Amino acid sequence: MHRDGDRYRTFSRRSIVLFGGKVVLLSGLVGRMYYLQVIEAEKYKTLADENRISLKLLAPKRGRILDRFGRPMAVNQQNYRVLLIPENTKDIAHTLAQLGKVIPVDDHDLVRVKREIKRRRRFLPIILRENMKWNDVARIEVNTAEIPGIVIDVGETRFYPDGDHAASVLGYVSGVSEKDLTGDPLLELPGFRIGKAGMEKVHDLALRGKSGTSQVEVNAFGRQIRELERREGLPGAETWLTIDMELQKFVATRLGNEAASAVVMDVHTGEVLSLVSTPSFDPNIFNRGLSRSEWKELASNPRTPLNNKAIAGQYAPGSTFKMVVALAALEKGIVTPKTRHFCSGEIELGDSTFHCWKKRGHGSMDLVSAITQSCDVYFYEIAKRTGIDRISAMARRLGLGQILDIELSGERKGLMPTRAWKKKVKRVSWQQGETLLAGIGQGFILTTPLQLAVMTSRLVNGGKAVKPHLTRHVVPFDAVEPPLPVYPEFASIGIHPPHLDLVKKAMAAVPNSPYGTAYRSRIKEAGFKFGGKTGTVQVRRISKAEREVGVKKNKDLEWRERDHALFVGYAPVQAPRYAVSVVVEHGGGGSSTAAPIAKDILLEVQRRDPSRGQSAGRSQDQAKKPSSKSAKKG
Amino acid sequence: MALSPFGQSDMSIGQRLWQINWSFVLLISVTASVGFGMLYSAANGNLDPWASRQMIRFGAGVGLMLVVAVIDIHVWLRYAYAIYALSLALLVVVEFSGSIGMGAQRWIDLGVFTIQPSEIMKVSIILLLARYFYASRMEDVGRISHILMPLILMAVPAILVMRQPDLGTTILMVATGIAMLFLVGVRIWVFVAGALATIAAVIPLWQFVLLDYQKKRLLTFIDPEKDPLGAGYHILQSKIALGSSGLFGKGFLEGSQSHLSFLPEKQTDFIFTMLAEEFGLVGGLVLIGLYMLLLIYAFAISLRCRSQFGRLMGMGVSTSFFLNIFVNIAMVMGVVPVVGMPLPLISYGGTAMLTLMFSFGLLLNVYVHRDVQIGPGAADGN
Structure with a gap:
């Protein structure tokens, strides 16, 4: 017992030191927690919100252009698009083959989709077709069960019901190019259109409207979880022309x-x-968006269709x-x-x-x-x-x-x-x-x-x-009467x-x-x-x-x-x-x-x-x- | 009374079961239940895939713990070296044929489940050192030659584990071993000399041994914000989660950082962050309080034991347990580098849970056999 007594004294003395050390270290952790969660809490709250909340711009409806009697000359038309969400299908080739039974799809589409999948996250949709005709849309809708990963979505696009009859006055809208950027984030929205000629260009700012915002909660991969707050924008002004x-x-x-x-x-x-x-x-x-050959045809026509x-x-x-x-x-x-x-x-x-x-x-x-x-x-x-x-x-x-x-x-x-x-x-x-x-x-x-x-x-x-x-x-969207x-x-x-x-x-x-x-x-x-x-x-x-x-x-x-x-x-x-x-x-x-x-x-x-x-x-x-x-x- | 160091205790199984410190078992269960809740939250309010499996493992772990607790302490003394040898053999196996997972070579796939030899080695080292020193006199411990052998036996697995590479477990094993050397009475100057030697060794170690990712972890630890999207991302997100939760947290299942996947490995290494995010400072304190109680129990059990083997085993287990807790929590709070270490009883993980319960079994075993005298001390006693 004597020898054990020696050992025991050393052991108990040193284990008290060790235990004390543990208590000190754990208290240090508690102090650190207090520092992070109470003293610095505000700073980290902001950081956490910045993490999870992403602000999205909502494109406003472009104002219509009407003739002197209120007949629409430029309107917004529903644009039916077929989107593919890669993560919702196991076999993209199969999905496209199934879709091919309903609307024409070629190998070129498959190549393009595969290329886009590599560049983007798998839950982001890829546009397969735009400006679909309604009966094609209906045929896809009926067959969605057999075409995994396909989603139909409705956007808005500019439409000129009278085609080329009013082009000399109306001009046209088109995608935003590098030199159009003014710092307005609206212009950077994918698919946003601005007036490039004619009255569309003259009244572009009024027609554009004010963008809305949508606060969405996103996860670390950028996937949207839910919408927290939505502020609708203001549609653009309606523009009445003197044209009949x-x-x-x-x-x-x-x-x-x-x-x-x-x-x-x-x-x-x-x-x-x-x-x-x-x-x-x-x-x-x-x-x-016109093709190279369409552009060439317009530009080289001796009767100069592009010249007003x-x-x-x-x-x-x-x-x-x-x-x-x-x-x-x-x-x-x-x-x-x-x-x-x-x-x-x-x-x-x-x-x-x-x-x-x-x-x-x-x-x-x-x-x-x-x-x-x-x-x-x-x-x-x-x-x-x-x-x-x-x-x-x-x-x-x-x-x-x-x-x-x-x-x-x-x-x-x-x-x-x-x-x-x-x-x-x-x-x-x-x-x-x-x-x-x-x-x-x-x-x-x-x-x-x-x-x-x-x-x-x-x-x-x-x-x-x-x-x-x-x-x-130029009538603001909420005005009662022009x-x-x-x-x-x-x-x-x-x-x-x-x-x-x-x-x-x-x-x-x-x-x-x-x-x-x-x-x-x-x-x-x-x-x-x-x-x-x-x-x-x-x-x-x-x-x-x-x-x-x-x-x-x-x-x-x-x-x-x-x-x-x-x-x-x-x-x-x-x-x-x-x-x-x-x-x-x-x-x-x-x-x-x-x-x-x-x-x-x-x-x-x-x-x-x-x-x-x-x-x-x-x-x-x-x-x-x-x-x-x-x-x-x- | 036992006449040989490898003698037998005279208690029956039933007596030993009765002797078990059941309030300690209850405390373990309460702490583990906190873990189930967090794993339920980590799966966005689902028992699958983590919480349910963790419960089954914990159940198995409790069984293992009780078995370990009631086995005669002499058996553990007798087979301590054998267990060490077996663990070392397993480590060598992973070194040459272990499967690759999470970028680190740590597992052996047995088909039904995988085992992590480095986890088993953590317990084996405690048994080894308790066995080696159980009969050592103060004079023996004072001789460098006497402590050379255990140092070598510690260094071999430490090097193997570090090569896996598993820096966390290496540090934990070495630190536990050092703590046990301290407890048996190794002279203070030996530690001082050892510390100086370590500093002298760090420079070549940094130059030639540490892998780039380990160096990077150490460097970004100093200022994680320097590389917020790269190496410092995890720790920064963890700090954001902690800091944004405030006093009472964001509520169960409401941790935005955890549930929106900003927090990496929330079910394993970063589970404390998730707990603190959802339950705030108060939640964190409750868990640390539970751990503190467990440590006090372990400390008391060790001091109360009449055999040096039991005392060393008890303090070894409690020190290993403490280091596990401390490194993990300090890591998620950005105090020490991210070394990859789960939070005991809470983090999801099979081998870690079973080896922890095994070591708690040893601690309970010490409690059950608190009055049993072993070896030379036993001969002196009475």
């Missing part, structure tokens, strides 16, 4: 496959009822410019309504001969008949005396040679030459022969169809500096009213007098009569030799060499309300090609005028909407 979609469709159909454009506007308010450029493109394909000819096409105005020359000459006192000139079919200036379109000549002409019959010699004569600078100044007052700010991007300025301009740009002096050419709207002068419509409006609205526009209202548009009283352009009356009288005679160049296109219905002016623009030089042999007829020429056909018009003659400009590239003659189109458009727009009460059903419907007439009065 039915008219727009009518005009687009009327222009057909020609490389042409037409603008219809209200001469008093500047509301553009129709702005068409043909051929056009289907904006829906830009939304879905109504605002960006620049053409010599031809004889439609004669009203401008006439007004400039009247204002300067170079002509009076009684001034006569004799047209022999040509006029000499120095060594050159300037021809009238009518080889035999018009004989004795006064101002009105010179416009009505489009006598070139008369205008050579008065242009020579008026001078290019005065003609250009008058043209500018009428809206030519300048940007008119019609909201759409890509608007071109045209060209109104002056002596100073030529000296500066071409570094040579102005030649008098060039003034003669300007007298019949050729030479350096360039105008756009939009400018021609504005010019016509200003000629017939009492000389007011009307400006064109396309937006009626406010009536209020248009400013446009300033006068300062033309002596009797001069305007004289020009109007001449224009009225163009389709209505048997001598007029558009007599074949007159409207016979009482109250619908229209006035206007034809224009035919040569695109090639006619050599002296050819002139002697006989000028080739348009139909014998290559399309590219044919004349441009133009017409500017207004209706009704007694109380002008609508102006139209029509330009058909290489269309032949103004009176043979452009005038019949302008006539059909002007007849249609007058018939569609709600204030006329033509159709009981429609006028009732439109009574609620702010009609253009009340808008004008307002």
